[in-house]
Amino acid sequence: MRWAAKQKKVVARIKWLTLGALVAAAIGYMYWDTEINPGSAQHTSSSGSGLEKTLIMGTDPGFKPFEYKNGQNVVGFDVDLVREIAKDTNRSLQIEEISFDGLLPALQAGRIDLIAAGMTVTPERAKNAAFSTTYYSAAQRVVVPKTGSTVESVDDLKGKRIGVQLGTTGDTLAHKITGASVVQLPATSNVMQELNARRIDAAIMDNGPATQYLATNPNLTMLARDLTKEDYAIAIKKGNTELLKQVNDSIKAMKKDGRYDALVKKHFGAAAP
Structure with missing residues (x-):
């Protein structure tokens, strides 16, 4: 009887030691994954960054100086403009490369939040998207x-x-x-x-x-x-009135505080039209 009780205690102790080892290993892996290997985190995660969420911009980078490739990066006037909008709305920015004729379908399908691609406002396009205030006249x-x-x-x-x-x-x-x-x-x-x-x-x-x-x-x-x-404007999915207002407010603020003029000078070398 005493032997059986002693044996049970030993088995129980082994179980607790095994469980403790597993917990320690899990904590160690979590530390490695987040601290040593930060690239494993998803881009859209905003935990601890202070950002509300990710703003997904759709564009076709073959339209210099508005959007084009510099090495592996998409750069240009539209990219910098939307980056400022993302900052003003406390978001991070993610860029999706999509052929120009596929941008509006991607917006309607919810794959992207907005389009900034030197897109002209036309009656036909206005049937499928809401447009911001004009940000460039061409x-x-x-x-x-x-x-x-x-x-x-x-x-x-x-x-x-x-x-x-x-x-x-x-x-x-x-x-x-x-x-x-x-x-x-x-x-x-x-x-x-x-x-x-x-x-x-x-x-x-x-x-x-x-x-x-x-x-x-x-x-x-x-x-x-x-x-x-x-006129060029930013296209937003119909019904997303909150984002539309935020984009318009940001464009207005940029034109007022000088950021817009600075972007035009950077990409066109001239004063804002």
Whole structure:
């Protein structure tokens, strides 16, 4: 009887020692995972960071200087603008790279919180998204080879091969030109490559990216006349009135306190339009 009782005590003690060892190992692993290996934490976690949550921005980084790749990073005017919005709303920023024509579907599906991609406000787009106040005014321009081109005015575009980025307002405009053969490409850089190779006669694109590309493509030039004047705004899912107000308040604050002017000067080297 005494032997049996003693044996039970030994077994119980072994169980407690084993449990203690398991608990110590678990605590040790947790320490290693969070302190020694911090990269294992999910990006969206805000525990201990003081941030409310992550703001997910959708963009297509082929539209310099608004959004483009610098190594593996997406940079540009729109990225810096939304980074300031994230700061103003106490959020961290996450960027999702999506083709331009897939941005609105991604917004509607809830994959992203907003779109900042040099997106022009149009009646058609306004059916599928809410838009912030204007943050940049732009124009559609025609780019042609500097020599040997027969396109000297907008009227000369009739019947010509016109390159555009798929899904842009330039794409829409090109399709309205009588007899034009519209070549739709995934990015503005691809349009410029086709124009330099003379596989298209002209390109239609926003004046900001056009100016950037002309700086490194001396064989190309822009026609003097604007095709359209248009406004860029941030697209937000319909019904998300809280985020829409926060974005508008942040843009207003940036224009008032000088941050907006500083971003324009950084990316365009000029005063804010």
